[in-house]
Amino acid sequence: MAYDYSDLAENAQHWAEQACTAGWISPDAARQLTNPDLRSPDSLFNNGARPLIVAFMGGSGVGKSTLLNRLAGKPIARTGIERPTSREVTLFHHHSVAIQHLPEQLPITQIKIAQHEEEAKKNIIWIDMPDFDSTEQSNKQLVLQWLPHIDVLLYVVSPERYRDEKAWQLLLAEGARHAWLFVLNQWDRGQMEQYDDFKQQLHKAGFFEPVIYKTVCSEDVQMDEFALLEETIISLATGHIVEQLEQRGQQLRKAELKQKLQSTAQLLGSEASFLQVRLLWQQQWHETSKQLQQGFSWPMQQTAAYYAEHAADLITHPQSAPLSLWDAWAQTRFDDALDEFILSVDQRGIPAAPFKFGLSSVREKAAKIIQAQTELAARQALANPGNAMQRGFLKGMRACEIFLPLAAMAWVGSQVFTGYYYSNMTSTHYLGVDFAIHSSLLIALTWLTPYFILKKVQPSLKKSALKGLHKGLIQALNLIDSEVAALVETISLEHAGQLKQLAGIVDQCSSNGIEPRLLIDSNSPLTRMLVN
Numbered sequence: 001m002a003y004d005y006s007d008l009a010e011n012a013q014h015w016a017e018q019a020c021t022a023g024w025i026s027p028d029a030a031r032q033l034t035n036p037d038l039r040s041p042d043s044l045f046n047n048g049a050r051p052l053i054v055a056f057m058g059g060s061g062v063g064k065s066t067l068l069n070r071l072a073g074k075p076i077a078r079t080g081i082e083r084p085t086s087r088e089v090t091l092f093h094h095h096s097v098a099i100q101h102l103p104e105q106l107p108i109t110q111i112k113i114a115q116h117e118e119e120a121k122k123n124i125i126w127i128d129m130p131d132f133d134s135t136e137q138s139n140k141q142l143v144l145q146w147l148p149h150i151d152v153l154l155y156v157v158s159p160e161r162y163r164d165e166k167a168w169q170l171l172l173a174e175g176a177r178h179a180w181l182f183v184l185n186q187w188d189r190g191q192m193e194q195y196d197d198f199k200q201q202l203h204k205a206g207f208f209e210p211v212i213y214k215t216v217c218s219e220d221v222q223m224d225e226f227a228l229l230e231e232t233i234i235s236l237a238t239g240h241i242v243e244q245l246e247q248r249g250q251q252l253r254k255a256e257l258k259q260k261l262q263s264t265a266q267l268l269g270s271e272a273s274f275l276q277v278r279l280l281w282q283q284q285w286h287e288t289s290k291q292l293q294q295g296f297s298w299p300m301q302q303t304a305a306y307y308a309e310h311a312a313d314l315i316t317h318p319q320s321a322p323l324s325l326w327d328a329w330a331q332t333r334f335d336d337a338l339d340e341f342i343l344s345v346d347q348r349g350i351p352a353a354p355f356k357f358g359l360s361s362v363r364e365k366a367a368k369i370i371q372a373q374t375e376l377a378a379r380q381a382l383a384n385p386g387n388a389m390q391r392g393f394l395k396g397m398r399a400c401e402i403f404l405p406l407a408a409m410a411w412v413g414s415q416v417f418t419g420y421y422y423s424n425m426t427s428t429h430y431l432g433v434d435f436a437i438h439s440s441l442l443i444a445l446t447w448l449t450p451y452f453i454l455k456k457v458q459p460s461l462k463k464s465a466l467k468g469l470h471k472g473l474i475q476a477l478n479l480i481d482s483e484v485a486a487l488v489e490t491i492s493l494e495h496a497g498q499l500k501q502l503a504g505i506v507d508q509c510s511s512n513g514i515e516p517r518l519l520i521d522s523n524s525p526l527t528r529m530l531v532n
Contacts, residue, residue: 003508005253009036011505012257016264023353024498025267032260039148040253042246044099051097051123052237052245053149058156059164060131063185066217067156068092068128071230076114088112089142090128097125123237132170147174151245152236152529154229156183159190162198175206177252179245179529181232187214187224206531232525241526248530258509265502269350274492280344281484288337289477292330299325300469307378307465325374325473326367334366354494358487362480369479374472381468385461401450408446412439 012033020030041053056064068090069075076092088111091099095115102111129146130139155171157164162184182202184195195214202210211232213225303325338359346352415435 003254003511005250005257006036006038008254008257008505008508009038011508012036012261015501015505019498022494022498023357024351024495025264029264029267033264036257037148037253040246040249041149041151044101044149046100049239050242051093051125052151052233052242053125053127054152054154054233055127055129055146055150056154056156057129057132057143057170059161059166062156062158062161063215063217064131064154064156065090065128067154067183067185067215067226068126070217070226071126072114072116076112089130089146090114092116092126092128093124094118094122096122099125120234121237124233132166148177150178151242152179152181152233154181154183154233156185157198158186159184159194160186162194163201168201171205175531177249179236179526180207180210180531181229181529182210182212183229184212184214185217188216190214207528208532209528211525211528236526244526254509258506261502261506261509265499265506267351268495268498268502269348271496271499273348273350274495276348277345277350277488277492278485280348281341281488284337284341284344285481285484288333289481291333292477293473295329295333296325296473299327300466300473303374304378304462304466304469307382307469308461324367324371325469326370330370331367335363338363354491355487358491359484362483362487365483366480369483370473370476373476373479374469377472377475378465378468381464381471382461385464397450397453401447404446404450405443408439408443412443415439 013036016025016030016033019025020027020034042050044050044053056068058064072092076090090112092114093116095117127146127150130142132140132143153174182198184190184198195212199210199212202212213229213232215226215229216224342352342355342359345355419435
């Protein structure tokens with residue numbers, strides 16, 4: 001499927017705007033895609049057939065205006081020996097032709113229009129461009145504004161100025177965008193060595209066999225190739241040639257857009273490079289979490305002591321605020337870790353802005369995560385101090401503290417009752433003082449032993465709180481690690497999506513869609529006028 005350049009430029013612009021907003025590319029990189037150049041020869045007209053646009057271009061004093069006057073058969077372009085001679089754009093066309101859309105921001109006062117009645121030249125608009133090597137900056141701006149709207153450029157030089165550096169640089173910059181005819185004017189003062197040298201220069205610029213005409217602009221009637229030049233231009237003024245040039249212009253603009261998109265894609269980094277990001281964070285967080293745990297050792301001792309002293313208040317007043325582990329030192333270490341991670345990402349050619357945006361929320365949440373997890377774990381530890389074995393043993397001792405004295409008292413009672421019963425039936429004496437003392441001691445021991453054991457083996461609230469704080473800290477650090485890992489994964493998916501969108505536009509730029517009849521045949525004279 002063939003895509004119009006304007007649609008591709010709009011797609012590229014939309015992608016660049018959202019990619020810039022998301023931080024994937026810089027504003028400067030986005031600007032390369034958000035201001036597409038939609039100027040072309042056909043943009044001067046409404047849809048449908050249009051004339052061929054031919055422009056005379058060259059330095060001052062080479063005779064461009066004289067050649068246009070000779071084509072017109074009358075003086076329509078200003079000529080002279082002063083530099084710069086041409087300070088305006090001269091349009092020469094058939095009276096039935098009208099340009100519907102002049103280039104934007106073009107000063108109308110610098111356009112001169114002349115018309116003719118020749119049917120043979122009806123399908124041609126001739127333009128005499130200002131001298132691009134002029135010291136007048138406005139002249140150069142006029143040339144640059146009009147160049148995208150030209151089909152065929154008549155590049156006029158003279159034997160003295162065919163090596164002009166400014167002209168040569170413009171030729172190299174604009175070479176591929178137009179069809180070119182070359183005119184070595186003022187040939188009455190030229191030599192074949194100059195002609196051969198000029199042809200060799202054009203060959204280096206990419207013209208395999210450039211079309212060069214030698215013309216004379218003196219009043220003396222001399223034989224030159226002006227008639228061949230005129231005949232060639234008229235032969236190009238067909239709808240078929242114009243359509244071929246339009247299609248070629250579309251393909252060139254697509255190729256330029258494709259190159260810009262591919263250059264922009266390199267700024268995003270590859271998917272393989274994003275695989276290293278996860279490893280970078282794991283390495284960074286391993287060192288940082290180790291450093292934080294070491295730094296929290298003393299604050300956790302203080303916090304555990306506070307919990308132990310205020311355990312009852314924490315139970316009766318759950319909303320009471322305990323000490324906070326996260327301080328300025330911890331925040332600084334954490335910020336340094338994130339900054340170093342972002343720097344490592346940037347050094348590997350991966351856009352760092354999405355990570356900066358995403359990690360900003362983690363910076364703010366870290367303190368809350370640490371506080372919430374450590375406080376919860378400490379409260380849970382104080383609610384159930386010690387380990388499972390200790391809690392089971394203490395539970396057994398509490399049961400013994402109740403049941404052992406009861407069992408002892410039951411046994412003593414049974415002995416008293418039995419002794420009393422048998423003392424009435426026999427001559428045996430009733431229980432004496434020794435029994436009373438021993439039974440009292442037994443009851444006391446069965447109560448005091450579990451009591452003292454409970455006192456001695458009761459878990460330390462400070463140790464329990466410290467253990468809970470350690471557990472909560474590990475959970476909090478793992479949670480922060482998970483937050484960043486999830487963010488990295490999300491950014492990786494977004495990056496893959498950006499590359500996919502960009503690749504889709506690049507593929508659209510690569511689609512040809514040119515009809516076979518519009519392909520320029522290798523035997524066509526037009527091939528000699530195009531850069532190979």
